[in-house]
Amino acid sequence: MRADRLLSLVLLLQTRGKMTALALAEELGVSRRTILRDIDALSFAGVPLYADGGHGGGIALDEKYRLSLTGLKESEAHTLFIGSNHKLLEDIGLGDAAESTLLKLLAALPALHQPSVNDMRQRILIDPLSWWHDSQPLPFWDQLQQAVYEDRCIQMRYESYSGESDERLLEPYSLVAKASLWYLIARRDGELRTYRVSRVINIELLDTHFRRAQDFDLSAYWHEHTQKFLEFISNYEFILRIDSHRVNPARWQSPGRAELIEPADKDGWLVVRCWGEALEEARSFTLSFGGAAQVVEPLELREAVLAAAREMLENPVSTLNFL
Numbered sequence: 642m643r644a645d646r647l648l649s650l651v652l653l654l655q656t657r658g659k660m661t662a663l664a665l666a667e668e669l670g671v672s673r674r675t676i677l678r679d680i681d682a683l684s685f686a687g688v689p690l691y692a693d694g695g696h697g698g699g700i701a702l703d704e705k706y707r708l709s710l711t712g713l714k715e716s717e718a719h720t721l722f723i724g725s726n727h728k729l730l731e732d733i734g735l736g737d738a739a740e741s742t743l744l745k746l747l748a749a750l751p752a753l754h755q756p757s758v759n760d761m762r763q764r765i766l767i768d769p770l771s772w773w774h775d776s777q778p779l780p781f782w783d784q785l786q787q788a789v790y791e792d793r794c795i796q797m798r799y800e801s802y803s804g805e806s807d808e809r810l811l812e813p814y815s816l817v818a819k820a821s822l823w824y825l826i827a828r829r830d831g832e833l834r835t836y837r838v839s840r841v842i843n844i845e846l847l848d849t850h851f852r853r854a855q856d857f858d859l860s861a862y863w864h865e866h867t868q869k870f871l872e873f874i875s876n877y878e879f880i881l882r883i884d885s886h887r888v889n890p891a892r893w894q895s896p897g898r899a900e901l902i903e904p905a906d907k908d909g910w911l912v913v914r915c916w917g918e919a920l921e922e923a924r925s926f927t928l929s930f931g932g933a934a935q936v937v938e939p940l941e942l943r944e945a946v947l948a949a950a951r952e953m954l955e956n957p958v959s960t961l962n963f964l
Contacts, residue, residue: 643679646671650679651688654702661699718754719761721746728770729818733786770821781844785825788813788846792853795827796845799836806842812851815859819867826862833857835866877917879927880937885909887933912937920945 646669653668654660662680666673680700684690689703722743730739750758779785788795795813800806811827816838818824823838828851880902886909903912917923924945927934936943 647679647683650676651683651702654690654700655707659693659699659701665700715754715757718750718758722758722762723765723767726769729821732782732818732823733816769818779838779841781841782838784844784846785813785838785841786816788844789816789825792850794847794849794851796847797836798842798844800840800842814853814857817859817863826859828854833862877919877923878914879917879923879939879942880912880914881927881930882910882912882935882937883930884933885911888930924949 649669650665653665660668662673662676666676669676680690680692689706690700691703692698692700727736727739730736747755747758785795787793793813795811797809797811798806799809809829811825811829813825813827814833815826816823817826825836825838825841826833827836828834885905898917899913899915901911902914905911915923915926917926920942923942927936927942927946928949936946
């Protein structure tokens with residue numbers, strides 16, 4: 642609806658500042674001509690907009706003008722209160738501010754929406770944390786946040802996946818929480834890289850500042866990084882037959898990493914294609930089913946599972962090395 646688009650246009654200018662008509666059109670999924678008509682309509686309605694031409698120009702909203710929350714739909718108000726990122730916000734020192742913000746938002750909502758928002762908060766909760774979230778802050782966490790906020794270079798000792806560690810000179814750009822794990826995005830030798838914060842051994846905050854790349858977009862970078870990561874960890878393909886009588890099908894299902902090839906036959910055996918990071922991961926996954934899974938292919942996985950099973954029979958203590 643046009644009213645929704647006009648509201649979204651004003652909110653974009655209020656939150657992002659000056660934007661070109663083309664940028665607004667791309668953001669709202671309409672033509673540049675439509676945006677110009679919308680600007681005329683808003684100006685006619687008394688919304689204080691102004692436009693600058695030439696290089697660096699664009700459309701802007703008067704800094705003193707602010708849109709209140711009374712324009713929120715009921716469903717939009719619900720989205721503000723369903724999510725629960727309190728623990729992650731505590732990690733970066735914003736836990737108390739988050740609680741205070743929610744109280745102020747609730748108080749600012751139209752009275753019509755407040756009962757439904759309270760009802761929704763008692764019916765839906767989104768918990769982004771993993772079961773084993775570490776509640777103890779890392780000793781260098783404050784320095785790391787300071788470096789990110791102030792664009793300060795750091796000297797960091799980091800432990801790789803193999804267990805080896807070394808010193809790295811980094812330009813820390815951003816911190817990202819993924820399923821309660823924190824990651825640092827930093828530039829090293831001119832290239833952006835991602836580091837798991839839990840593997841950081843030590844950080845030295847340097848006096849040197851760096852200049853951020855103007856075209857860096859955190860959301861776009863993280864999306865591209867996660868796609869590449871998923872492709873990397875899912876490059877080993879294998880096929881299993883699974884006894885659905887002995888194993889709940891939900892046990893082997895992993896979104897994006899397994900798919901059903903053949904439904905259960907008369908004996909209850911179904912066939913699935915799976916993806917993993919390497920042969921070792923596929924072997925451990927197959928062994929976790931005991932006798933309720935059979936390797937169809939590849940042959941090297943079948944041989945690896947047989948070898949592991951023989952070793953476990955001959956030396957039970959070695960079982961932990963495979964599972």
